[in-house]
Amino acid sequence: MLLGVIGDDFTGSSDIANNLKKAGMSVGMYSGVPDNKIKLNKYNAVVIALKTRTIPIKKAISESIKALEWLKSKKCKKIIFKYCSTFDSTKKGNIGPVIDAIMKNLNVDFTIACPSFPDAGRILYQGHMFVNGVPLNESGMENHPLTPMTDHNLVRWLNYQTKGKVDLINSLTIKEGAKSIKKRITELKKSNVKYAITDTLDNQDFDLICSGTDNLKFLTGGSGIALGLPKVFKKKGMLKKSNSKLPNVKGNTIILSGSCSLTTNEQVELYKKSNPSLFISPEELIKNKNYHNEIIEWILRNSKKRPLIYSTTLPKKVSLYQKKFGSNISSKIENLFQKIIKNIYKYNFNKIVCAGGETSGAIVKALMIKELQIGEEISAGVPVMWEPEKNIKITLKSGNFGQKDFFSRALKKL
The missing domain is CATH 3.40.50.10840 (Putative sugar-binding, N-terminal domain)
Known part of the structure; x- marks a missing residue:
């Protein structure tokens, strides 16, 4: 190696x-x-x-x-x-x-x-x-x-x-x-x-x-x-040639966004204008024990429309949520994302766009993804990847990466 x-x-x-x-x-x-x-x-x-x-x-x-x-x-x-x-x-x-x-x-x-x-x-x-x-x-x-x-x-x-x-x-x-x-x-x-x-x-x-x-x-x-x-x-003549291409994957698509960067906020706002989108409410998450099931039902109703589920908001609002609901509200949102993806994967949601480092880590762990093969670049620093064992195509976007229309670009590549 x-x-x-x-x-x-x-x-x-x-x-x-x-x-x-x-x-x-x-x-x-x-x-x-x-x-x-x-x-x-x-x-x-x-x-x-x-x-x-x-x-x-x-x-x-x-x-x-x-x-x-x-x-x-x-x-x-x-x-x-x-x-x-x-x-x-x-x-x-x-x-x-x-x-x-x-x-x-x-x-x-x-x-x-x-x-x-x-x-x-x-x-x-x-x-x-x-x-x-x-x-x-x-x-x-x-x-x-x-x-x-x-x-x-x-x-x-x-x-x-x-x-x-x-x-x-x-x-x-x-x-x-x-x-x-x-x-x-x-x-x-x-x-x-x-x-x-x-x-x-x-x-x-x-x-x-x-x-x-x-x-x-x-x-x-x-x-x-x-x-x-x-x-x-x-x-030094030490490299092997790499010409591998990722296979096509059929299934439903979901976008999950947890980053609160300014870049991701702009990307979410643009995608929301013409696509079904649902904001994760911290207040509902704390008060409503059935909240994750309600979100899953909403996703299934929009399964063919490439829905967006997001907790993305401005940093000032994040600070307000933390003061109101406690500093661990972020980890509770991560846990919610994990519950959601575990459930909808059963319904053939195997094309996934993740925005945010913490969110991406939570999703990968929830799906128990082991190996990822690297495919085509969507934007600087963000590739399409494929998990061969579960046949999942996924992209993991750092919060500050990507153009305003990143989500639409990613969907075309998955």
Whole structure:
């Protein structure tokens, strides 16, 4: 196995799997640590999707190390820890502690953090992240209900979370090429720096960064880095050709949206205008014990019309719901999504669009999906995927990804 990826959520994992395939690698994605009986000879890379972004730190480390041990047992030549391209975390977030634990396990003394994804509008300059030209902490991410990003200086942000020193490999060094990057890494290591944030202004930078770090066993970042890594392996003649196509699947379609990002709010509003849509009311969820059955009945009445079920709303309303119904209202909504999908799957709803990382993770776990094969890209970072055992076609969209008409685009691809 050339490459093993540990993803901290499901949408992000499908995102990096998509980019690896686009760049020429054969890749499989698994929900949680795979069974040892799984045959991996058809893949150059394996992505293990976890749900560790917002869980307690000790548990996030434990689950990540279990995934790492499995990848080590498959003799992966390089390991990536994948997190969101907007570095979703808090000052006491999980990214730094998980990186520390993996570095200790692998006995490595240096790695990079390369979260950018220019194709989705996320770039890093002088260690500062911008989203579509706006500083990260002014992009709407400062209002994220779970991981509010209140600083766009990622050198400073990662320093809050890690035990070692964090520094920068800036864009001038990167544009000079692989030799300059290697030289900078040597300088940083002499200064006892353990982690370097890497500036990234365009996709060409990923080629330079991956060439400049080709001797590093362990990398961290967003999905953008996956655009450069396969080229490194290809130069060494190590890649298998990947021409596989996903089969057509017949069945009913459902859209489930839990993200409260500004992007997903716009997507929901557009789709609602011409399609049956039902909002999950937190008040009804708390008061009405039969609520999930009522929703299922509504879905079945609209089974041929590709209905949308959504809890998506503006961040301000999320805060109000949390104050009124408790901070665990989000997990109760996730549980409701799980009840819904378990029930309607029996009625041949096997084409599924999910919006939001937490929602996507809940849906994948509810359906007990194990392996996902990667298909055509719908929009930057979002592919169609197929679960061969259950014959499910599914797409898992990060909240901030996709065009306004993403849902309609996704339905055409499923």
